[in-house]
Amino acid sequence: MPLAACLSLRAALSASCDTDPLFTYMSRERRTLHHHELNSLLDGMRLGEWSLAADTIEFLVDAIEKRRPRAILEFGSGVSTLILAYIMKKIHGHPPKPLVFSIEQSPQFLQDTESRLASHGLLDVVRLHHAPIVQQTIHGLETSGYSLSERELTRLFGGIQPEFVLIDGPVAEYGGRFATLPLVHRFLDPHAVICMDDGLRDSELAIADWWNALGYVNVSGIHWIGKGILIGSMTPLRGEAAEAARGVLASLRKSSAGASPLRPPVTASDRTVNGNRRVIVQSDAGPSPNRSPASAKTTVPHSCLFINTYYDGFLAHHYRTHASLSAASYDEQLRSLQDTCFGDSDFYSEGLKAAGWSAVDLIVNCSQLQEAWAAEQGLNKISGLQIAVEQVRRARPQVVYLQDLGVATTSFLAAIRPFTDLIVGQIASPIPPQTDLRGFDILISSFPHFVEEFRRQGLVAYYQPLAFSPRVAGRLKPEPHRYPVTFVGGVSPAHRERLDFLRRLAREVPLDLWGYGTETVPDGAGTCRVHGAVWGSDMFSVLAHSTITLNHHIDVSKHYANNMRLFEATGCGALLMTDYKDNLNELFAVGDEIVAYRSVDECAALIRYYLAHPEEAKDIARRGQLRTHRDHTYEKRMQQTAEICERHLRRKLKQDRLPEPDLGRIAYGKQPIRESEITEAMERAWQADDIPAKQRALVQQELAGMYQGRPPVVFKVLADALRPYATPGIGLLEIGCATGYYSEVLEYLLNQRVAYTGVDFSSAMIAMAKTYYPSAEFQVADGGALPFADARFPIVVSSCVLLHVRDYARHVREATRVAASVVVAHRTPVCRRRPTAHFKKFAYGVETHELRFNEKEILTLFTDQGLELVRSLEYEAQPERDEFETTYVFRKHARHS
Numbered sequence: 001m002p003l004a005a006c007l008s009l010r011a012a013l014s015a016s017c018d019t020d021p022l023f024t025y026m027s028r029e030r031r032t033l034h035h036h037e038l039n040s041l042l043d044g045m046r047l048g049e050w051s052l053a054a055d056t057i058e059f060l061v062d063a064i065e066k067r068r069p070r071a072i073l074e075f076g077s078g079v080s081t082l083i084l085a086y087i088m089k090k091i092h093g094h095p096p097k098p099l100v101f102s103i104e105q106s107p108q109f110l111q112d113t114e115s116r117l118a119s120h121g122l123l124d125v126v127r128l129h130h131a132p133i134v135q136q137t138i139h140g141l142e143t144s145g146y147s148l149s150e151r152e153l154t155r156l157f158g159g160i161q162p163e164f165v166l167i168d169g170p171v172a173e174y175g176g177r178f179a180t181l182p183l184v185h186r187f188l189d190p191h192a193v194i195c196m197d198d199g200l201r202d203s204e205l206a207i208a209d210w211w212n213a214l215g216y217v218n219v220s221g222i223h224w225i226g227k228g229i230l231i232g233s234m235t236p237l238r239g240e241a242a243e244a245a246r247g248v249l250a251s252l253r254k255s256s257a258g259a260s261p262l263r264p265p266v267t268a269s270d271r272t273v274n275g276n277r278r279v280i281v282q283s284d285a286g287p288s289p290n291r292s293p294a295s296a297k298t299t300v301p302h303s304c305l306f307i308n309t310y311y312d313g314f315l316a317h318h319y320r321t322h323a324s325l326s327a328a329s330y331d332e333q334l335r336s337l338q339d340t341c342f343g344d345s346d347f348y349s350e351g352l353k354a355a356g357w358s359a360v361d362l363i364v365n366c367s368q369l370q371e372a373w374a375a376e377q378g379l380n381k382i383s384g385l386q387i388a389v390e391q392v393r394r395a396r397p398q399v400v401y402l403q404d405l406g407v408a409t410t411s412f413l414a415a416i417r418p419f420t421d422l423i424v425g426q427i428a429s430p431i432p433p434q435t436d437l438r439g440f441d442i443l444i445s446s447f448p449h450f451v452e453e454f455r456r457q458g459l460v461a462y463y464q465p466l467a468f469s470p471r472v473a474g475r476l477k478p479e480p481h482r483y484p485v486t487f488v489g490g491v492s493p494a495h496r497e498r499l500d501f502l503r504r505l506a507r508e509v510p511l512d513l514w515g516y517g518t519e520t521v522p523d524g525a526g527t528c529r530v531h532g533a534v535w536g537s538d539m540f541s542v543l544a545h546s547t548i549t550l551n552h553h554i555d556v557s558k559h560y561a562n563n564m565r566l567f568e569a570t571g572c573g574a575l576l577m578t579d580y581k582d583n584l585n586e587l588f589a590v591g592d593e594i595v596a597y598r599s600v601d602e603c604a605a606l607i608r609y610y611l612a613h614p615e616e617a618k619d620i621a622r623r624g625q626l627r628t629h630r631d632h633t634y635e636k637r638m639q640q641t642a643e644i645c646e647r648h649l650r651r652k653l654k655q656d657r658l659p660e661p662d663l664g665r666i667a668y669g670k671q672p673i674r675e676s677e678i679t680e681a682m683e684r685a686w687q688a689d690d691i692p693a694k695q696r697a698l699v700q701q702e703l704a705g706m707y708q709g710r711p712p713v714v715f716k717v718l719a720d721a722l723r724p725y726a727t728p729g730i731g732l733l734e735i736g737c738a739t740g741y742y743s744e745v746l747e748y749l750l751n752q753r754v755a756y757t758g759v760d761f762s763s764a765m766i767a768m769a770k771t772y773y774p775s776a777e778f779q780v781a782d783g784g785a786l787p788f789a790d791a792r793f794p795i796v797v798s799s800c801v802l803l804h805v806r807d808y809a810r811h812v813r814e815a816t817r818v819a820a821s822v823v824v825a826h827r828t829p830v831c832r833r834r835p836t837a838h839f840k841k842f843a844y845g846v847e848t849h850e851l852r853f854n855e856k857e858i859l860t861l862f863t864d865q866g867l868e869l870v871r872s873l874e875y876e877a878q879p880e881r882d883e884f885e886t887t888y889v890f891r892k893h894a895r896h897s
Contacts, residue, residue: 003208003219003230010205041082041120052079052168052197053226060166060195060229061087067193069163070099075146075180076169077104077113077128084166085122098127101156103146105133105170108693112659129156133170138182144172145179153187161189167196171657174203181216185234192234200228208232302646303358305397305420306349307388309365309404313516314342314535319368326368330376333369334361340536344403347469351638360395364388364407385412392416399424399645405435413439421649424641428466428563430494430556442648444641446562448583448751458709462644463751465587466564467634468571473625475537476544476572483512485607486546486574488539489565491517498552501579501600505550508604514542543572547617548610550603551578561587567632570594570624575617577606586728586752587632593624631729640753643775647744651704658697666698670841670850678806678849682840685848686804687761692739692768694844699741711749717875718742718797718826719749721889725795725822731755733793735783735815736801738762740769743776757793759783784810791820800827802858803851809861816865816892823867825888830855833882852883859888866893 052060057079064072064087072084081102088099104110110130117123131146138145165188170176177196198204199222208230211217219232318337319325325336338346338361349359363369370387374380382390385407392400393416400416401424402408408425413436417423425440428447437443443454443461454461491499495517502521505511506528513521514534522528534542543549551565561581569576570588578584580596588594595610597603610617650656702712726732726746734742737758747753756773759781760766769778781787783801796819802808815823829852831837836854840847859869867890876885 001224002221003205003212006200006222007205007209010202041086042079052083056197056226056229057083059223059225060084063193063195064088064164065091067164069193071101071160071162072099072164072166073101073103073162073184073188074166074168075103075177076167076171077102077109080166080168081113081126081128082116082120082122085117085125086120089122089125095125097158097160098125100126101160101162102126102128103131103148103156103169104128105131105146105172106657106693108659108690111690127156133172133176136179138179143178144170144176146170146183148183153184157187161187161192163189163192165192165194167194168198171655175207177204178207178210181211182214185216188234190234194230194232194234196230198227199230200224204228204230301356301358302399302642302649303395303397304349304352304360304399304401304645305392305395306344306359306361307400307402307404307407308344308361308363309407310337310342310363311516311535312365313533315366317533317535318342326372328372330369330372333366333372334363337363337366337369341469341472341475341540342536345469345536347467347634348401348403348638350469351467351634351636352642354635355639355642357642360397362388362391388412389415393419396420398422398649402426402440406432408432408435408437408439410436410439421652422645424645429554441652442644446560447557448560449558451751455709460648460707462748464637464640465562465632466567467632467637468567468628469634470571470629472537472540473544473571473573473629476541479545481547482545483542483547484611485509485548485550486512486514486542487518487550487552488514488534488542489518489552490515491520494554494556495552497555501552501603504600505603508600509607511550514539540568540572543569543574546574547614548577548607549574551576553579553581557581559583566594567628570621570628571632573621573625575610575621576624577603577610588624588627591620593620593627595620639775651700656696656700658693658700661694661698661701663698665845666694666843668842669847670839673838673840673849675806675838677840678838682847682849683806685843685846687764688844688846689764691844691846692762692764696739696741696768699739703741703744706745706748711745713875714827715745715749717873717887718799718824719746721824721826721871721873721887722746722795722797722822723750726750726752726754728752729755730795731793732757732795732797733788733818734758734797734799735786735811736760736799736804737769737778738765738799740773740776740778742797742799743773754795759786784814786814786818788818790817792818794820795822795824797824797826803827803829803853804849806849808851808853808858812861813865816862816867819892821892823862823890823892825858825862825890828853828858828886828888830858830884830886831882832856832884855884855886862888862890867891868893 061083064084068091072088074080074084081100084100092099102113104113107130110128114123114128117126129152131148131152133144134147136143136145167177167180181194194217196204196208199208208217208219211232212219215235217232218235219230221231223229223231318340322336325333328336346361349361352359364385364387371383373391374382374387377390379387379390388407389412396419398420399422400420403426405425405427413423417439422441423439424442424444425437426444427450428445431437437454437457437459441460443459444464445451445454445461446463446465448463451461451463487502489498491502499520502511502513506521510527512529512531514531516533519530519532522530549569551563551569553561553563557563559582561578561584566576566578566587570593576594578594578596580590580598584590584596590596595606597606702715705711706715722732732746732754734756737760740758743756743758746756757777757779758766758769759779760769761780761782763780766778766780769776779787783798784805784807796815798811798815802811802825805811831852832855834854836857837852839850839852841850842848863869869888870891871889873887873889874884875887877883
């Protein structure tokens with residue numbers, strides 16, 4: 001099909017389909033080849049995902065056999081390299097010079113490809129070249145592409161001009177293949193055939209359109225096989241185009257402020273949703289020299305659209321109070337509603353913006369607001385949640401975050417699914433019966449028991465407490481406390497225990513009550529003043545003018561403190577008196593920052609005491625406010641949310657492309673040796689540059705299992721070992737951190753964030769760790785000579801490292817020295833009858849040294865440092881072989897702390 005026809009078809013489908021409509025709905029993939037020799041060649045290699053599809057391979061083989069090129073250039077290695085090498089050797093025999101030139105971004109992929117070529121006797125046919133991906137400016141346009149200099153290319157080709165080019169890389173952002181031809185154009189045969197895989201994707205359609213406009217390629221069209229393969233031929237460049245092409249390599253530089261960001265593949269006009277997110281409205285698909293192929297996602301922040309609902313009572317009150325508001329514009333209505341600081345207001349979106357994202361709020365049950373948006377867009381035939389679906393479709397955010405799961409029906413989630421990458425849901429109330437939990441990618445709850453239940457169902461779930469916005473307190477006028485004891489909140493059938501509590505308490509002490517349903521509290525006994533519903537800023541004003549304010553959790557919260565009032569009351573400066581919950585001390589220091597009661601009688605007694613001792617009440621309230629403004633802000637919560645979403649976006653969009661782990665080569669060839677046989681190479685084996693990617697490939701599978709409710713046993717063991725000691729924000733050092741994945745594991749399994757620091761003696765491991773976890777602290781360091789002060793970290797984890805070091809006693813001393821309280825020796829192989837033994841083995845293809853410790857000896861090393869063994873977690877045992885895998889937990893004696 002001609003390129004222009006594909007572009008027109010793509011534009012027509014874009015109004016009702018997700019991105020990549022041609023690729024998604026019309027491409028077909030076959031996983032096996034009809035060619036028996038090629039099937040044998042590719043045994044064990046998967047077709048049609050990251051690699052070429054079977055139909056595409058057979059098309060290329062046929063085209064190469066007919067054209068018989070003297071040399072081929074490919075971008076991206078793997079399946080394609082084997083195929084090209086095989087067919088070129090079949091055509092030309094043993095060549096004096098390379099027949100295939102392969103440019104690849106991943107050193108690991110390059111090494112794997114080299115090994116496969118060698119095993120099939122094809123290595124002499126291919127010249128492999130590593131070129132990392134860097135940001136570049138080409139033709140004044142900002143993009144990402146291979147780092148290739150003219151000198152490198154001259155050396156690579158050695159005067160050979162490839163007559164056939166296959167483009168199946170790089171793996172990069174939208175438009176990442178644009179730079180390939182400008183970089184190598186002058187090194188190719190003037191009549192070279194150009195083939196690009198994934199030709200039905202938006203990105204590749206855009207690149208082809210732009211190459212045509214610049215004059216690099218005369219595109220014949222796209223064959224609808226596999227994932228679509230674009231076919232074209234080189235176009236001799238003349239005049240200004242030739243001069244520009246000659247200057248590409250000479251002027252190649254990192255992206256600069258003067259560069260134009262690459263743009264989507266169709267002529268577009270910009271509109272806005274909620275005055276924020278830029279959206280593209282499709283028009284024609286004709287070529288334009290002012291259009292460029294990469295998406296704005298390469299240059300704009302991550303994006304999130306929050307879907308919220310407000311109480312019907314508040315909405316009715318607000319529009320009744322502001323009679324002309326319903327006639328105002330969408331933006332004016334939204335601003336008026338959010339200025340009241342009702343509920344979540346714009347607290348979540350502003351917090352996410354502080355983390356570097358773009359964020360927009362929708363209030364989808366406010367009919368006046370939503371209908372105003374629809375009218376402004378000329379959409380008069382849709383209503384209700386149809387409007388929200390259209391807002392999501394136009395915004396196409398990377399994340400849709402639902403703050404009310406009542407709208408999360410199967411049909412609604414299915415309607416928005418094509419227009420976003422992640423759907424996140426937040427729940428801290430009874431789950432509505434219509435909610436489709438399996439329609440979410442991530443669930444977030446301030447109920448720990450909800451989180452555990454979601455995980456048992458195989459859902460990705462995170463625990464995150466609610467929060468407060470300090471700017472609310474900044475808007476309050478400093479006035480004397482007018483109300484001795486207040487309760488602000490709702491009373492409904494979901495609050496049966498609360499209603500009983502308030503009625504009984506009202507008989508003991510005077511109360512001022514605000515909130516829906518509070519008129520049901522007075523029952524003829526006691527002194528109780530009911531003021532009715534109060535919302536937003538007015539509610540915060542009541543809290544700020546309360547000496548004591550009461551909190552009582554909803555029945556569904558069970559044993560856990562979680563509600564917004566915890567943070568609203570303390571944030572506004574009132575003394576919070578709340579019902580005692582098991583996790584309350586994780587949020588506040590009970591008795592120092594807040595006060596907790598366990599019964600009505602105790603609550604009444606505490607109220608009388610603090611009303612009689614106002615200075616004590618004031619001091620506790622002040623410390624509670626400081627704690628909330630420091631630790632419990634939306635900005636802090638949204639920093640965590642941003643990292644969680646970025647992590648799962650990267651995983652879902654397969655931006656961490658790593659080779660499938662070769663399970664047979666992770667650990668093999670184990671043999672006993674004497675200590676004198678340990679070589680320096682064995683001791684330094686884990687510093688090899690190629691190990692991090694191989695190990696991370698396995699870790700990615702383990703993390704995927706964890707998010708599906710199947711965490712590896714070693715993940716669970718470490719979390720169990722640390723659970724009694726880990727508190728939010730506690731300092732933790734991991735020695736032997738590898739790529740830092742335990743920072744992710746512990747956050748998830750412990751339901752809290754620790755102040756994580758990781759060290760490893762492999763600079764390659766630490767470099768990769770920093771890319772995955774930019775907010776954590778990492779250093780290259782020897783575990784036997786740590787660059788930290790004594791007792792620097794409350795918790796120190798020696799993580800599967802002692803068994804790989806000859807001088808393990810020194811490591812034990814250092815771990816103990818820098819620990820203030822707890823030392824964990826994680827994943828320690830021991831025997832109980834035999835002495836400590838040394839072995840050599842291969843780990844990820846590199847020969848290394850390993851130990852199995854006599855348990856008494858290794859435990860004595862720790863206890864001699866002033867540590868007390870408090871727990872052993874044995875997670876694997878083979879008693880008949882005298883082999884046990886154990887994690888040990890030690891406490892530091894006070895005199896050594």
